[in-house]
Amino acid sequence: MKKVFCATLGCDKNLVDSEALLGRFAVKGVQPVDDPDVADIWVLNSCGFIDAARTDSETALRELCEAKEDRILVVCGCWSQEHGTMIQERFPEVDIVAGVGQFDQVVAACEGAAPAEPDTPAPANPFEMAGAPVRNFPSEPLIDDPMAVHYTGMLDRPLLTPPHVAFVKIAEGCNCACTFCRIPMIRGKQNSRPTAELVQEVEGLVARGVTEIQLVSQNTSDYGRDTGEKLYDLVSSLNDVAGLRSIRLLYLYSGMVSVDDLRRLLDLEKVAPYLDLPIQHASRRILKAMKRPGGDKSSPGFFQALREGRPDLVLRSTALLGFPGEEDEDVSELADFLAAVEFDHLGAHHYSPEIGTPSATMPDQVPTEVVLDRSALIMDLQTDISLRRQETRLGQVYDVVVDSIVQPGPDDTYGLAEVLDSLLEAT
Numbered sequence: 001m002k003k004v005f006c007a008t009l010g011c012d013k014n015l016v017d018s019e020a021l022l023g024r025f026a027v028k029g030v031q032p033v034d035d036p037d038v039a040d041i042w043v044l045n046s047c048g049f050i051d052a053a054r055t056d057s058e059t060a061l062r063e064l065c066e067a068k069e070d071r072i073l074v075v076c077g078c079w080s081q082e083h084g085t086m087i088q089e090r091f092p093e094v095d096i097v098a099g100v101g102q103f104d105q106v107v108a109a110c111e112g113a114a115p116a117e118p119d120t121p122a123p124a125n126p127f128e129m130a131g132a133p134v135r136n137f138p139s140e141p142l143i144d145d146p147m148a149v150h151y152t153g154m155l156d157r158p159l160l161t162p163p164h165v166a167f168v169k170i171a172e173g174c175n176c177a178c179t180f181c182r183i184p185m186i187r188g189k190q191n192s193r194p195t196a197e198l199v200q201e202v203e204g205l206v207a208r209g210v211t212e213i214q215l216v217s218q219n220t221s222d223y224g225r226d227t228g229e230k231l232y233d234l235v236s237s238l239n240d241v242a243g244l245r246s247i248r249l250l251y252l253y254s255g256m257v258s259v260d261d262l263r264r265l266l267d268l269e270k271v272a273p274y275l276d277l278p279i280q281h282a283s284r285r286i287l288k289a290m291k292r293p294g295g296d297k298s299s300p301g302f303f304q305a306l307r308e309g310r311p312d313l314v315l316r317s318t319a320l321l322g323f324p325g326e327e328d329e330d331v332s333e334l335a336d337f338l339a340a341v342e343f344d345h346l347g348a349h350h351y352s353p354e355i356g357t358p359s360a361t362m363p364d365q366v367p368t369e370v371v372l373d374r375s376a377l378i379m380d381l382q383t384d385i386s387l388r389r390q391e392t393r394l395g396q397v398y399d400v401v402v403d404s405i406v407q408p409g410p411d412d413t414y415g416l417a418e419v420l421d422s423l424l425e426a427t
Contacts, residue, residue, distance in 0.1 A: 002030045004110075005039035007064070008160065009057055010047025012216050012250075014077060015160055016169045017100065018045045021076070023157035024103045028111065032158050041072045041110055048079030049182065050352035065093040072110055076102060078186045100187060101172070154201050162403040165212045166205045170198060170234065174218035175225065176253075178280075179291050179358040180323065180351060183218055190219065192227045195234045202241050211401070212246040212272075213238070220249060221256040231257075232264060239268045250276040255294020259305045266310065273310060277303075278318040282337035283330035286323050289362070300340035311392075314344045319378060322351035322371030324362035331374045335381055344389045346382040348375045 004025045008018040021043065022032040033039050042064055046057035057079040064073060074096040080087055081099035088097050096109045159166055173188040174181075202213055215235070217223065223231040238247055247270050252262070254277045265271050279298055281287055307313050319334060338346065350371050353360040 002041065003033045003039045004030050004041040004043060005033055005036040006043040006045055007036075007060060008045045009060060010045075010049065010053060010078065012167045012214070013169055013218070014045055014047060016154075016157075016167050016216070017077070017103075018043075019157035019160055020154050021045070021103045021106060022160075023154070024107045025110075026158065027156055028107050030107070030110070039071065041074065042068060043074040043076065043106070046075060046077035046079035048077070048082055048186065050354060052352065054079055054083075061087070061091060061094070065091055068093055072096070074098065074106055074110065076100070076106060081186055155204050159205075159208075159210070162401075163209055164401050164403055165214065166210045167216050168198065168202060168205075168213045169193070169217060170215050170220065170223055171217035175222060176219060176293050177291055178293075179289065179362075180320065180354065182354050182357060185356055187218065190217075190222055190226050192222075192224050192229065194227070195229050195237055198234060199237050199241065202238055202244065206241055206243040211244065212248065213244065214248040214250055216250050218251065219253055219256070220251045221253040232261065235265055235268060235271060239270045244270055246270055246272045248272045248274055252277050253293060254279065254298045254302055255292070259302060262306060266313070273312045274314040274316070275306070276316045279337075280318065280320045281323065281330070282319075282334040283326075286326055286330050289325060290320075290323060290359070300337060303341045303343075315341070316345040317343045318347040318349060320349050320351055321375045321378065322366040322368075324351070324353075324359055324366065325364040326351075326366055326374075328374075331377065335378065338378070338381060338385065342385050342389060343382070344386060346379075346386075348378050348382070350375060 004022065006018045006022055008015050025041075026032060030041065036042060044057070044061055044064055046061070047053040048057060057077075061075060072095045073093060075087055075091075075094055076098040077100060080097050084097045084099065087094060096106060098106050098109075154169075161167065171190055171192040173190045174183045175190045177184070202210075205213065220231065223229070223234060235247060235249070238244065247268070249265065249271065252275060262275065266273060266275075280290060280292055282298075303315060306315070319338075321331070350368075351359075351366065353365060
């Protein structure tokens, strides 16, 4: 039996894509494995969201090329979606170059692919040449419309997460036009999956032992806008799935959903008291320049209202530092916002000027060293906030999930397990 190993870079949505691809391999009798040394097929599911991600993807691919020997080497994902021609020219060791969502095509190509020879010309259409050496997918068309992406691999997918939890991708693409973001160029417009299909997927996951699902998409608040279905109805239907214990909502836009709507969701029995609400910034001037949807509607009062009567509610967010034109006053405004809201968890990201985005050509690009200083300032503030928030939980009792028990090594701290945002020490 052939074996396939997949290395995944980037976000949890890309991880779901890797699971779906491995699921399609499994259906065809190719066994997914965790050990690359025993695999006949190597897949790099790449990330191309920002320049640093593309650098990571290129570094990872170079390492795979150097070690591939007689294996079939596949590159797919966001980076290859946009830069497939460059990859096939710069890395002749790569046998198959694909875009996003081409699960069945990748499997079909691997079934007929032999490792590429440097002097072997690429076929015009590898899917019509089973048994012939396959260098790459045609440069055109790569999938650039998520309507062409099929989700058949989702039901059969092996999980790359801890056994009790699974990410569930409820939509692909994004309808927003944030001036710093390339996602709509890579993944297309929003394409929400039908509620009935998602319920079927979750029922299957629960039957395999999953007790918590985490709903992910580019913009979870926007679910169903293209289909007429509603986020609340989806979550309510998932809430009725027998055996499921917890539903966690990620990637909600505070400016696109009301406090009342979020509180209705939180009132559902299985919805975890945890909301991920990326703000990106708090300066009205910067939010306007970002064209952040509804960003000017977010205020400390929005988040404070969410917490009223819900002391157990955990809030997570992200901030983007160094957007063109950002001044110290804007960062101070962000710091004041964070101090007023007191997010439990916050991630700070550095702005990256991306070709094709409006912000890349804006004046007053912020020097890297200034961005680093501002990010450090914000994260120092957040460290103190997170500590205060955690201290309020001292003396309380919480349920925890133990996926496995391992013997700590001589240099390990006893009983540490990563639980998404922090470490939990069992004593």
